[in-house]
Amino acid sequence: MNALLQSAEASLYLPVRARIAEVRPLTRLEKLYRIELPDGMSLQHQPGQFVEVSVLGVGEAPISISSSPSRSNGAFELCVRRAGDVTSALHGLVPGDSVGLRGPLGHGFPIQRFHGKDLLFAPGGLGLAPLRSLIQQVLDDRRNFGKVTILYGARHPSELLFTEELQAWSEQPDVEVHTTVDRPDEEWKGNVGVITTLFSKVSFYARNTVAVTVGPPVMYRFVLMELLGKGIPEANIWLSLERRMKCGVGKCGHCQMHHLYACLDGPAFCYAQIKHLEEAL
Amino acid sequence: MSFRLLPKSAFPAWVEHVRKEHRVLAPVPHNGAHRFVEIEAPEQVDMEYRTTILPPKKAMLPVRESLLRFSTDGGQLEAASQPGPTAILGVHTCDLHAIQLLDKVYSQGFADQAYQARRAHTVLVGLECLSPCSEHSFCKSMGTLSCPELFDLHLTDLGESYALDVGSDQGAELLIGFEGLLEPQPEDYRRADEVMNEKWSRFSYRLEFEAAELPSLMGVSAQSDLWEQLAERCLACGSCNLVCPTCTCFDVVDEVDLGLKNGERYRTWDSCQLAMFATVAGGHNFRAGRAARLRHRFMRKGKYQLEATGNLGCVGCGRCAQACLVHITPVDTWNELHRRQPQMAQESSA
Numbered sequence: 001m002n003a004l005l006q007s008a009e010a011s012l013y014l015p016v017r018a019r020i021a022e023v024r025p026l027t028r029l030e031k032l033y034r035i036e037l038p039d040g041m042s043l044q045h046q047p048g049q050f051v052e053v054s055v056l057g058v059g060e061a062p063i064s065i066s067s068s069p070s071r072s073n074g075a076f077e078l079c080v081r082r083a084g085d086v087t088s089a090l091h092g093l094v095p096g097d098s099v100g101l102r103g104p105l106g107h108g109f110p111i112q113r114f115h116g117k118d119l120l121f122a123p124g125g126l127g128l129a130p131l132r133s134l135i136q137q138v139l140d141d142r143r144n145f146g147k148v149t150i151l152y153g154a155r156h157p158s159e160l161l162f163t164e165e166l167q168a169w170s171e172q173p174d175v176e177v178h179t180t181v182d183r184p185d186e187e188w189k190g191n192v193g194v195i196t197t198l199f200s201k202v203s204f205y206a207r208n209t210v211a212v213t214v215g216p217p218v219m220y221r222f223v224l225m226e227l228l229g230k231g232i233p234e235a236n237i238w239l240s241l242e243r244r245m246k247c248g249v250g251k252c253g254h255c256q257m258h259h260l261y262a263c264l265d266g267p268a269f270c271y272a273q274i275k276h277l278e279e280a281l
Numbered sequence: 282m283s284f285r286l287l288p289k290s291a292f293p294a295w296v297e298h299v300r301k302e303h304r305v306l307a308p309v310p311h312n313g314a315h316r317f318v319e320i321e322a323p324e325q326v327d328m329e330y331r332t333t334i335l336p337p338k339k340a341m342l343p344v345r346e347s348l349l350r351f352s353t354d355g356g357q358l359e360a361a362s363q364p365g366p367t368a369i370l371g372v373h374t375c376d377l378h379a380i381q382l383l384d385k386v387y388s389q390g391f392a393d394q395a396y397q398a399r400r401a402h403t404v405l406v407g408l409e410c411l412s413p414c415s416e417h418s419f420c421k422s423m424g425t426l427s428c429p430e431l432f433d434l435h436l437t438d439l440g441e442s443y444a445l446d447v448g449s450d451q452g453a454e455l456l457i458g459f460e461g462l463l464e465p466q467p468e469d470y471r472r473a474d475e476v477m478n479e480k481w482s483r484f485s486y487r488l489e490f491e492a493a494e495l496p497s498l499m500g501v502s503a504q505s506d507l508w509e510q511l512a513e514r515c516l517a518c519g520s521c522n523l524v525c526p527t528c529t530c531f532d533v534v535d536e537v538d539l540g541l542k543n544g545e546r547y548r549t550w551d552s553c554q555l556a557m558f559a560t561v562a563g564g565h566n567f568r569a570g571r572a573a574r575l576r577h578r579f580m581r582k583g584k585y586q587l588e589a590t591g592n593l594g595c596v597g598c599g600r601c602a603q604a605c606l607v608h609i610t611p612v613d614t615w616n617e618l619h620r621r622q623p624q625m626a627q628e629s630s631a
Contacts (some may be wrong), residue, residue, distance in 0.1 A: 011360035013348040057353040084562030098355040249391040253530030
């Protein structure tokens with residue numbers, strides 16, 4: 001159980017007021033928010049955790065944290081896709097506006113267990129938002145990890161997130177980045193095809209590799225087939241599961257799949273832990 | 282056994298005594314059924330009631346409960362105010378078991394202060410069940426026909442009076458300053474023994490197996506054809522969830538006043554049987570099939586809740602069976618799964 005922001009002492013459901021410091025449009029549907037907590041508060045999150053974000057009067061939505069603890073400095077980033085009521089309202093907010101926050105919630109990725117391993121990140125679409133937190137954390141502590149490979153797929157070049165950061169990562173000598181899109185536009189010079197078409201471009205020593213994949217449900221089936229086919233142990237495959245959530249603290253029941261709660265036991269899960277659960281994947 | 286005696290003739294006066302400092306919820310007749318409502322006079326109370334439409338859960342987990350009050354500019358933001366003291370009269374043993382489960386659900390892991398505050402301000406006056414509530418109840422099978430150590434006071438109907446057991450200091454406080462209690466005589470103890478001994482044979486076991494087998498039965502039933510067969514008639518209306526004393530799922534909704542300046546965030550009962558329950562904003566539904574939703578509900582009742590809390594998620598009250606328009610009942614469902622178990626075990630090992 002992680003420590004929540006201090007409002008939770010009064011009520012689990014009482015958000016802390018936080019300030020939007022910066023808003024950066026990333027694509028047609030996604031914006032990146034830099035959020036500042038009140039003086040003296042810090043989120044103390046783990047990569048893979050999420051926060052419940054309130055727009056008072058509209059509602060609350062679970063959003064994964066996109067920046068790493070290593071780069072927090074009293075603020076953190078959320079990448080928000082305009083998809084429902086709350087995220088649409090969020091897209092209308094500007095720097096200086098406030099939002100409500102509860103968190104950090106859920107279990108993130110157990111980064112200590114990844115020490116010494118080669119890391120293969122395979123985000124699809126918006127899946128890069130939560131994975132970016134982990135990637136940043138790894139790159140800020142680079143010597144503790146082996147080879148770092150990032151395979152990123154999106155439907156269309158205009159939907160690629162964090163393109164400048166991807167470019168910067170690919171220019172690092174100790175990071176290998178491959179990007180693909182399902183449908184290219186005229187300017188696209190990179191790989192065309194779903195994310196699994198990138199696997200033939202990279203080699204890794206399966207037994208020492210930890211693979212972390214985050215993306216839409218349909219992607220998991222094919223990426224998992226690829227990872228398992230390459231011999232990566234089930235216990236070394238991690239993913240993050242999206243579910244409907246209301247409370248974020250294991251009470252409201254919406255995110256339950258079998259006996260597990262995505263908000264408490266996840267959203268980061270080890271494949272070995274959930275492979276038998278047909279409601280999970 | 283030691284108890285005090287509350288003559289039925291003194292019961293109205295005692296209810297008035299409790300009402301001085303408590304909001305009192307009690308079973309009251311309503312269109313041929315009963316429901317727990319806040320009473321205004323002792324005469325409204327019907328302690329002979331069978332079951333109620335909704336369980337007494339609603340006192341601790343209101344159908345609609347304010348969680349926050351806020352101004353939409355964020356200038357004001359506070360948790361909802363504390364509830365006042367409440368006494369619930371005449372809680373049947375199955376419902377006491379259900380409250381025991383709720384207590385665990387809302388205190389394990391993250392403690393839910395909203396529930397705990399209401400619960401801490403609620404005094405439970407139990408009522409010993411002496412005959413089955415309805416054709417649907419199966420408390421004896423579920424082990425909920427005897428009273429858990431949860432009551433603050435507990436009443437057993439001896440005919441002319443109630444045997445009154447005190448379970449907590451909070452319960453004892455409801456008796457302070459009330460003069461109408463009597464000391465039981467030897468014949469009262471004899472009568473109490475009789476009443477307790479005679480009640481058991483009036484109830485029947487309705488599951489064709491031990492309830493302790495439920496988790497393992499559910500464990501091998503995930504792939505059963507029965508879920509699709511039941512789903513063909515299930516209306517996915519959520520009535521079963523609505524009347525269930527152990528259902529805990531809720532939705533959270535923001536509501537603002539007409540001036541759009543101030544608002545309230547409240548939680549309200551939700552149902553895992555409704556089509557949109559697991560649908561995310563992008564439109565993906567993680568439990569789209571009716572059969573999968575039905576299965577999820579029965580899994581929660583027969584397996585998940587037990588694993589999470591140590592209490593089975595069903596207390597055998599029979600309310601869902603009563604409420605279901607297409608006669609899907611836990612007794613029939615579990616008995617049918619049990620009959621099919623040898624076949625299911627064979628298929629899963631093949």
